Amino acid sequence: MPDERFTGWGWPGLGLAGSLAITAAAPDLFGGSSRSWWFSLHIPGGHSAALAVFYAGMAALCVAWLGLGRRLRGRSAPKTSRLVLVGALWSVPLVLGPPLFSHDVYSYMAQGEILHLGLNPYHVGPHVLAGTGHAHLLAGVSPFWRTTTSPYGPLFLGLASLIAAAVGSHLVAGVLLMRVLELVGVALLAVYVPRLARALGTDPARATWLAVISPLVLLELIAAGHNDALMIGLLVAGVTLAMERRPLLGIAVCAAAATVKLPAAAAIAFIAVAWARSEWAGGGRERPAGAARALALSAVVTAGVVAAVGVGTGLGLTWVTSGVLSTPGKVHLAITPVTALGWSVGSLLHLLGAGASTRGIESALGVVALVLTGVLGLVLLRRARYVNLVPALGVLLLVSVFAGPATWPWYLTWGLALIACSAVAQRSWALPLAIVVSVFVVKPNGILALPLHTAPIVLGAYAVAVGAVWLGRRGRPGRGDSRSPGSLRRMPAAERPALINS
Numbered sequence: 001m002p003d004e005r006f007t008g009w010g011w012p013g014l015g016l017a018g019s020l021a022i023t024a025a026a027p028d029l030f031g032g033s034s035r036s037w038w039f040s041l042h043i044p045g046g047h048s049a050a051l052a053v054f055y056a057g058m059a060a061l062c063v064a065w066l067g068l069g070r071r072l073r074g075r076s077a078p079k080t081s082r083l084v085l086v087g088a089l090w091s092v093p094l095v096l097g098p099p100l101f102s103h104d105v106y107s108y109m110a111q112g113e114i115l116h117l118g119l120n121p122y123h124v125g126p127h128v129l130a131g132t133g134h135a136h137l138l139a140g141v142s143p144f145w146r147t148t149t150s151p152y153g154p155l156f157l158g159l160a161s162l163i164a165a166a167v168g169s170h171l172v173a174g175v176l177l178m179r180v181l182e183l184v185g186v187a188l189l190a191v192y193v194p195r196l197a198r199a200l201g202t203d204p205a206r207a208t209w210l211a212v213i214s215p216l217v218l219l220e221l222i223a224a225g226h227n228d229a230l231m232i233g234l235l236v237a238g239v240t241l242a243m244e245r246r247p248l249l250g251i252a253v254c255a256a257a258a259t260v261k262l263p264a265a266a267a268i269a270f271i272a273v274a275w276a277r278s279e280w281a282g283g284g285r286e287r288p289a290g291a292a293r294a295l296a297l298s299a300v301v302t303a304g305v306v307a308a309v310g311v312g313t314g315l316g317l318t319w320v321t322s323g324v325l326s327t328p329g330k331v332h333l334a335i336t337p338v339t340a341l342g343w344s345v346g347s348l349l350h351l352l353g354a355g356a357s358t359r360g361i362e363s364a365l366g367v368v369a370l371v372l373t374g375v376l377g378l379v380l381l382r383r384a385r386y387v388n389l390v391p392a393l394g395v396l397l398l399v400s401v402f403a404g405p406a407t408w409p410w411y412l413t414w415g416l417a418l419i420a421c422s423a424v425a426q427r428s429w430a431l432p433l434a435i436v437v438s439v440f441v442v443k444p445n446g447i448l449a450l451p452l453h454t455a456p457i458v459l460g461a462y463a464v465a466v467g468a469v470w471l472g473r474r475g476r477p478g479r480g481d482s483r484s485p486g487s488l489r490r491m492p493a494a495e496r497p498a499l500i501n502s
Contacts, residue, residue: 012086015064019090021057023097025050029444030098037098038172062215062436072206080205084190087213094223095179102446105225106140109174111150112160121150121157122318155259156227158313179225185233196240197421210420215439220410228410231261232417247275251298255305270393272298273384336407338365340455369403394418409438430469
């Protein structure tokens with residue numbers, strides 16, 4: 001009985017203790033003299049003690065999350081609603097604490113202020129605020145990004161502009177309101193991830209555990225205040241609506257997600273093609289006309305949403321620039337496979353006496369990775385059906401992160417929110433481990449914990465991970481999962497969910 005009580009209430013309590021410890025130590029770790037927070041506990045022992053408390057809190061949160069995951073395999077597994085409640089409980093201290101693992105939220109506020117002042121964030125960077133009486137806001141932006149134009153969509157910048165108008169010079173209030181936007185995204189995940197799992201015939205509780213209350217979401221989205229939360233919340237909502245046979249509404253929501261961050265646009269194409277194929281499969285002489293109508297309506301709705309957002313924010317189509325895609329490539333991270341491979345090959349050639357440019361090798365590999373990602377996207381799109389839309393889109397988003405110019409941990413949430421609803425991911429032991437490891441690769445001040453010279457070690461770790469997953473899948477005896485889309489297709493037609501019949 002004591003053990004049952006611990007597993008019933010101990011894991012939520014341990015996770016709450018962890019998030020409280022993280023928040024208590026955070027004010028001493030998150031920034032320098034240009035940033036302050038509304039509270040500071042000043043843990044005895046200085047910076048080293050605060051750092052120890054912080055990482056102890058992260059460890060406690062991760063252990064509690066893994067413990068809840070183990071409970072999902074038992075007879076007394078918690079319901080989805082209770083998991084969401086636990087996640088909300090863990091989130092409260094993180095919402096009230098300072099931004100961690102990134103200073104991007106200050107860039108969001110600066111770009112919102114630029115728009116509020118009547119300037120175009122796609123034409124000028126935060127440095128223009130130096131002469132406008134907003135030096136305090138500029139001081140919060142990382143010097144590396146002060147001259148960089150915005151890579152975000154007009155819907156997000158419009159919302160950021162409203163926040164800038166509301167908070168004025170109050171930096172802390174601005175951060176907290178920015179977090180409200182991200183909480184809207186997480187709330188959308190909490191609503192639509194279980195619905196998407198049910199539509200696919202998989203476990204909604206386990207999907208919620210993986211995609212909604214994981215340390216990756218709590219720390220890298222909520223605590224950091226990243227706008228990826230809003231994008232993926234809208235993305236999952238749109239995909240779910242499409243899987244529930246409301247493709248036009250789903251496309252409209254995904255178009256809105258793309259005006260937060262552009263990667264969500266991939267969902268529009270997948271939904272449109274899956275819808276067109278379902279019309280074609282309907283039979284009769286009107287098959288071509290039905291498919292063409294689906295594609296045409298998809299294009300019209302997408303254009304309508306994008307135009308409405310452009311007019312509403314006053315930004316029009318000025319956001320469709322190379323800067324939206326090129327900004328992530330300005331950083332060189334050891335955890336980015338292309339960068340790690342380019343640096344390792346360049347260093348090896350230097351040791352061998354060859355005069356090769358590491359950056360040149362990295363750029364060439366980046367082009368190759370981009371082309372291969374595009375080819376993969378076309379192959380998956382060509383095969384898109386309702387029955388495989390979710391895993392195919394999730395895989396493409398994950399591949400685009402690992403093959404892209406910057407593999408920040410929070411980017412992984414793009415594909416994981418969808419992959420978590422698949423039966424294969426829910427059976428995986430490697431996925432929870434990868435989620436836990438990913439939250440430790442960035443320091444609380446936003447600096448990557450792995451310097452560039454660790455690139456060969458990172459490559460080795462990636463190789464081991466890929467090998468372990470491949471061997472695990474190869475060694476697992478073939479067995480059908482009655483909740484997987486593949487097995488649902490083999491069920492009698494009368495027993496299938498509506499979306500499978502397409």
